Amino acid sequence: MMNMSKQKRKMEIVVGFFLLLSATLAHGQRQTGFISIDCGSPSNFNYEDTDTGITYSPDGAFIETGINRNISSEYAYPNNLNLPLPLSDLRTFPQGNKNCYTLKPADGNGTKNLIRAFFLYANYDGENKPPEFDLYLDVNLWYTVKFSNVSEIVTTEIISMALKDTIHICLVDKGLGTPFISALELRPLNNSVYDTEFGIDASLVLFERLDIGKTNGTGRYEDDVYDRIWSPYISTTWDPISTSSAVNNYENGYRVPSEVIKTGAKPQTTDGSLELKWNTTDSSSRFYVYMHFAEVEELGRNQSRKFNVTWNGTPLFGPLSPRYLYATSVSNSRALVGKDHQISIRKTEDSTHPPILNAVEIYMAKQKNESQTYSDDTDAIENVKTTYGIVKNWAGDPCGPKNFSWEGVKCSHNSSLRIISLDLSNNNLTGPIPEFLEDLKSLKLLSLKGNQLSGVVPNALLERSEDGSLLLSVDSRNLCNSGSCKKKKNIVTPIVASLASAFVLLIVLIIIWKQTRKKKSEEVILGQQGRHVSIKKSQYSYAEVVEITENFQTEIGKGGFGVVYHGYMKDGTQVAIKRLSPSSSQGPREFQTEVELLMRIHHRNLASFVGYCDDGNKLALIYEYMPNGNLKQYLSDKSSQLSWEMRLRIALDAAQGLEYLHHGCKPPVVHRDVKTSNILLGENLDAKIADFGLSKVFANDNDTHVETTVMGTAGYLDPEYYSSQKLTEKSDVYSFGVVLLELITGQPAIIKTDETVHVIQWVSSELEQGDIKSIVDQRLQENFDVNSVCKTLEVAMACTTSHSQQRATMSYVLAELKQCLEIELSKDIERAPIRQAHNFHFHSYSSTLELSSIYTDSVNMDSVTTPLAR
Ligand SMILES: *[C@@H]1O[C@H](CO)[C@@H](O)[C@H](O)[C@H]1NC(C)=O
Ligand SMILES: *[C@@H]1O[C@H](CO)[C@@H](O)[C@H](O)[C@H]1NC(C)=O
Ligand SMILES: *[C@@H]1O[C@H](CO)[C@@H](O)[C@H](O)[C@H]1NC(C)=O
Numbered sequence: 018m019m020n021m022s023k024q025k026r027k028m029e030i031v032v033g034f035f036l037l038l039s040a041t042l043a044h045g046q047r048q049t050g051f052i053s054i055d056c057g058s059p060s061n062f063n064y065e066d067t068d069t070g071i072t073y074s075p076d077g078a079f080i081e082t083g084i085n086r087n088i089s090s091e092y093a094y095p096n097n098l099n100l101p102l103p104l105s106d107l108r109t110f111p112q113g114n115k116n117c118y119t120l121k122p123a124d125g126n127g128t129k130n131l132i133r134a135f136f137l138y139a140n141y142d143g144e145n146k147p148p149e150f151d152l153y154l155d156v157n158l159w160y161t162v163k164f165s166n167v168s169e170i171v172t173t174e175i176i177s178m179a180l181k182d183t184i185h186i187c188l189v190d191k192g193l194g195t196p197f198i199s200a201l202e203l204r205p206l207n208n209s210v211y212d213t214e215f216g217i218d219a220s221l222v223l224f225e226r227l228d229i230g231k232t233n234g235t236g237r238y239e240d241d242v243y244d245r246i247w248s249p250y251i252s253t254t255w256d257p258i259s260t261s262s263a264v265n266n267y268e269n270g271y272r273v274p275s276e277v278i279k280t281g282a283k284p285q286t287t288d289g290s291l292e293l294k295w296n297t298t299d300s301s302s303r304f305y306v307y308m309h310f311a312e313v314e315e316l317g318r319n320q321s322r323k324f325n326v327t328w329n330g331t332p333l334f335g336p337l338s339p340r341y342l343y344a345t346s347v348s349n350s351r352a353l354v355g356k357d358h359q360i361s362i363r364k365t366e367d368s369t370h371p372p373i374l375n376a377v378e379i380y381m382a383k384q385k386n387e388s389q390t391y392s393d394d395t396d397a398i399e400n401v402k403t404t405y406g407i408v409k410n411w412a413g414d415p416c417g418p419k420n421f422s423w424e425g426v427k428c429s430h431n432s433s434l435r436i437i438s439l440d441l442s443n444n445n446l447t448g449p450i451p452e453f454l455e456d457l458k459s460l461k462l463l464s465l466k467g468n469q470l471s472g473v474v475p476n477a478l479l480e481r482s483e484d485g486s487l488l489l490s491v492d493s494r495n496l497c498n499s500g501s502c503k504k505k506k507n508i509v510t511p512i513v514a515s516l517a518s519a520f521v522l523l524i525v526l527i528i529i530w531k532q533t534r535k536k537k538s539e540e541v542i543l544g545q546q547g548r549h550v551s552i553k554k555s556q557y558s559y560a561e562v563v564e565i566t567e568n569f570q571t572e573i574g575k576g577g578f579g580v581v582y583h584g585y586m587k588d589g590t591q592v593a594i595k596r597l598s599p600s601s602s603q604g605p606r607e608f609q610t611e612v613e614l615l616m617r618i619h620h621r622n623l624a625s626f627v628g629y630c631d632d633g634n635k636l637a638l639i640y641e642y643m644p645n646g647n648l649k650q651y652l653s654d655k656s657s658q659l660s661w662e663m664r665l666r667i668a669l670d671a672a673q674g675l676e677y678l679h680h681g682c683k684p685p686v687v688h689r690d691v692k693t694s695n696i697l698l699g700e701n702l703d704a705k706i707a708d709f710g711l712s713k714v715f716a717n718d719n720d721t722h723v724e725t726t727v728m729g730t731a732g733y734l735d736p737e738y739y740s741s742q743k744l745t746e747k748s749d750v751y752s753f754g755v756v757l758l759e760l761i762t763g764q765p766a767i768i769k770t771d772e773t774v775h776v777i778q779w780v781s782s783e784l785e786q787g788d789i790k791s792i793v794d795q796r797l798q799e800n801f802d803v804n805s806v807c808k809t810l811e812v813a814m815a816c817t818t819s820h821s822q823q824r825a826t827m828s829y830v831l832a833e834l835k836q837c838l839e840i841e842l843s844k845d846i847e848r849a850p851i852r853q854a855h856n857f858h859f860h861s862y863s864s865t866l867e868l869s870s871i872y873t874d875s876v877n878m879d880s881v882t883t884p885l886a887r
């Protein structure tokens with residue numbers, strides 16, 4: 018037997034609709050301002066649901082994305098005769114992580130609306146697995162949609178003031194199944210009702226709405242002009258009470274239907290009370306209770322019904338004495354906050370009758386605290402959308418909710434949400450490049466390449482690209498015609514200093530701009546002064562990284578950031594690939610810092626950078642491979658024979674790298690994590706500094722310090738920086754001093770013997786006993802020039818004084834170390850006996866040791882880079 022399909026059922030209704038034309042028209046007109054969407058129904062299929070009298074529209078006018086589906090027939094009509102018609106089909110969103118309906122309330126901005134969404138999974142996809150996803154009202158979380166079984170109908174309602182002419186209802190994919198929606202409704206309310214102390218800054222999500230005293234049948238439109246859905250409710254300990262007369266609800270903005278308020282309940286004894294109890298898991302939940310009363314019994318002259326309402330024992334309202342056949346509504350003015358709630362309605366002493374309750378609504382307030390995109394940016398991008406007829410999933414707020422910005426749009430999430438990157442490449446766009454792109458004032462990257470755009474880049478945009486504030490990527494044909502390029506070429510480009518900053522900008526943008534790798538041939542990037550900068554390939558896909566590392570076969574190191582693997586590039590070059598661990602919370606920021614820096618700075622003694630991978634959530638950095646590992650490993654290997662000369666050369670190399678960061682880079686860079694494990698050794702034990710994940714770039718050339726969260730590695734962390742949080746380049750000098758001490762002594766920064774002691778502490782106490790020989794690494798076996806070692810020790814002490822102002826600079830350190838090497842190289846013929854070192858002194862640098870708890874608390878942390886909470 019054939020099931021009667023929804024379509025057929027709708028057809029019948031449509032036939033009925035024509036027969037009842039006049040009546041239905043009048044009916045429809047009363048649904049003033051209603052928006053009723055039967056999500057997933059065939060296009061052009063408007064129909065009236067005979068159960069409710071509500072006219073539903075298909076969703077085409079409200080959303081551009083998604084796929085229509087029908088629920089599985091076993092849950093559909095006629096197998097399920099009670100199924101509300103709009104729920105027999107649905108719209109599902111397998112593509113994009115945010116899909117939004119755009120609703121336009123009839124009276125637009127400033128109107129209060131009730132919005133309701135229905136979800137019935139009913140195994141529409143044959144997977145028998147209902148999804149879980151989030152529902153947003155604009156950028157604020159409204160509800161998390163979950164199902165207890167495949168046939169459950171989930172309904173959620175929210176009351177909210179529109180703050181614009183449009184409202185966006187967005188379904189956000191949480192990775193727990195494909196979002197879908199069955200029906201969506203908007204009902205305008207009277208602005209004077211459902212107020213909270215938060216005004217327009219909060220929405221109310223329905224918790225419960227009860228028609229007390231009614232035993233059967235759900236009420237809604239058209240009894241209720243606002244189409245609220247009232248569930249019948251009566252407690253077994255209550256007595257129903259009702260009237261057959263109509264109750265006047267016109268003078269009350271809540272307009273609780275007479276049908277609803279005609280019925281009520283009273284306690285079974287006159288002295289009894291009506292108790293409403295509920296609870297939630299979240300103790301910060303804020304509840305609003307709207308109680309509706311009407312007297313339904315005609316009371317005699319000497320009779321009265323008077324009652325008080327309390328919440329968890331504290332008075333809420335009262336005494337109340339509802340008027341006969343008139344609706345009265347009350348609500349709490351301050352939110353009821355907490356997990357457990359109990360409302361008691363009890364008669365006052367002078368009342369002859371027990372209390373009554375006719376209807377009640379309980380809502381939870383949700384603060385609208387998430388920011389929306391800066392409105393000028395929203396307007397400009399909406400303009401882009403309409404002008405180009407962009408068919409991407411561009412709906413809802415362009416930047417929010419956080420992490421769910423429009424495809425190709427990147428935003429800054431600082432004080433205000435601004436669009437900083439717009440990638441319109443390869444979109445088949447036609448027509449001229451419009452001036453209004455200029456209205457996106459915070460835009461730093463605009464990519465228009467791979468389109469059929471005509472004409473040249475408007476001047477306003479060109480100017481911004483020339484002053485370095487915008488990186489523009491366009492097809493070459495849009496750059497020049499009519500000699501505009503020639504004119505540009507006349508501009509002399511002598512500004513060398515700003516070149517670096519343009520390059521920084523370029524690099525920053527490369528990072529946020531993920532999809533630039535295709536079609537490189539036609540791409541032109543217009544940098545500062547209209548110069549054409551060509552970028553060498555440095556971004557790799559995850560697939561390429563898998564290939565390079567032969568599926569992460571050889572692990573060569575591990576850090577706070579993730580694991581380091583060995584790999585081969587296509588040309589056979591060996592590389593080290595640092596793969597960002599997904600669990601590393603600091604990861605993405607460090608990753609970005611490091612890519613920015615590595616692409617900007619190049620020095621013989623800084624780890625050289627091959628490229629990076631930023632593919633979805635897969636992040637990796639590719640460096641030149643350093644076959645001798647890091648200095649820490651090398652030093653801790655008891656069998657390694659590292660001569661004093663080699664140690665000095667390593668120290669010199671590292672010092673050169675640091676000196677370049679501090680004095681060669683403009684603005685200067687502080688590495689913040691100088692330590693032996695970040696000094697890598699090449700084939701000939703040439704040293705390079707690596708791991709710029711924590712590095713900090715000063716904002717200006719003249720800045721002397723930046724205030725930051727203290728980051729670094731225990732044992733190397735400058736105590737002054739730790740206590741003041743003011744980061745200067747002297748913090749690196751301190752850490753470098755510790756490295757020098759490790760080179761001299763062969764001991765780690767934190768020495769763990771019977772008691773844990775810092776290498777500075779240890780060296781100082783040994784020196785107090787006047788025994789320099791005991792300090793020097795035993796593996797050196799006196800094969801060194803003692804003056805060279807002494808001078809190096811002085812340098813180390815000059816680096817590690819507790820007051821940063823007294824500390825040496827890297828330039829000084831570099832010059833001194835060169836002399837140390839010279840002394841060592843000219844050690845010859847007669848080596849001074851070690852005992853001579855007695856007259857060694859600390860220069861003018863006093864090294865008072867301020868050993869705070871960081872040295873001893875962090876015993877197990879010396880190989881892990883950790884933010885140290887104070
Ligand atoms: C849903 O069922 C109706 C009637 O059988 C049919 O016309 C419609 O095309 C179906 N919709 C989808 C998306 O399969
Ligand atoms: C599905 O879950 C709802 C809500 O928990 C419940 O009322 C209903 O009885 C359940 N249906 C089945 C078939 O389990
Ligand atoms: C909406 O109306 C409020 C005042 O009612 C006004 O401040 C706000 O600017 C309006 N917003 C828009 C987008 O029109």
Ligand SMILES: *[C@@H]1O[C@H](CO)[C@@H](O)[C@H](O)[C@H]1NC(C)=O
Nearest residue numbers: 230231232233234235259280
């Ligand atoms: C609901 O109950 C009322 C009496 O309380 C009765 O008159 C009415 O017929 C019932 N409706 C249905 C649909 O059962």
Ligand SMILES: *[C@@H]1O[C@H](CO)[C@@H](O)[C@H](O)[C@H]1NC(C)=O
Nearest residue numbers: 207208209210268269270271
């Ligand atoms: C809203 O309700 C108030 C009473 O609370 C009433 O005076 C006003 O006319 C109502 N507005 C509309 C548009 O119905």
Ligand SMILES: *[C@@H]1O[C@H](CO)[C@@H](O)[C@H](O)[C@H]1NC(C)=O
Nearest residue numbers: 294295296297298299356357
């Ligand atoms: C609410 O209270 C009942 C009974 O005390 C308890 O079983 C239930 O777990 C509570 N629910 C929540 C959400 O706290």
Ligand SMILES: *[C@@H]1O[C@H](CO)[C@@H](O)[C@H](O)[C@H]1NC(C)=O
Nearest residue numbers: 316317318319320321369370
């Ligand atoms: C109320 O008044 C009526 C008649 O006036 C009387 O019969 C009745 O006892 C009175 N009831 C009470 C509670 O006083």
Ligand SMILES: *[C@@H]1O[C@H](CO)[C@@H](O)[C@H](O)[C@H]1NC(C)=O
Nearest residue numbers: 324325332335336364365366
């Ligand atoms: C009812 O409330 C009024 C006003 O808050 C108070 O004076 C009275 O004592 C209360 N009565 C009872 C029985 O709680």
Ligand SMILES: *[C@@H]1O[C@H](CO)[C@@H](O)[C@H](O)[C@H]1NC(C)=O
Nearest residue numbers: 301382383384385386387388
């Ligand atoms: C908004 O408020 C909710 C709780 O009401 C909170 O969980 C969330 O973190 C807040 N968001 C912002 C951006 O303040």
Ligand SMILES: *[C@@H]1O[C@H](CO)[C@@H](O)[C@H](O)[C@H]1NC(C)=O
Nearest residue numbers: 189418419420421602605634
């Ligand atoms: C946004 O993404 C980041 C990193 O993926 C995550 O830590 C954060 O929780 C996300 N925020 C939201 C609101 O989903």
Ligand SMILES: *[C@@H]1O[C@H](CO)[C@@H](O)[C@H](O)[C@H]1NC(C)=O
Nearest residue numbers: 408442443444445446467468
């Ligand atoms: C652009 O147009 C070509 C040819 O008409 C088509 O194959 C391609 O899918 C289009 N691309 C987009 C993104 O619309």
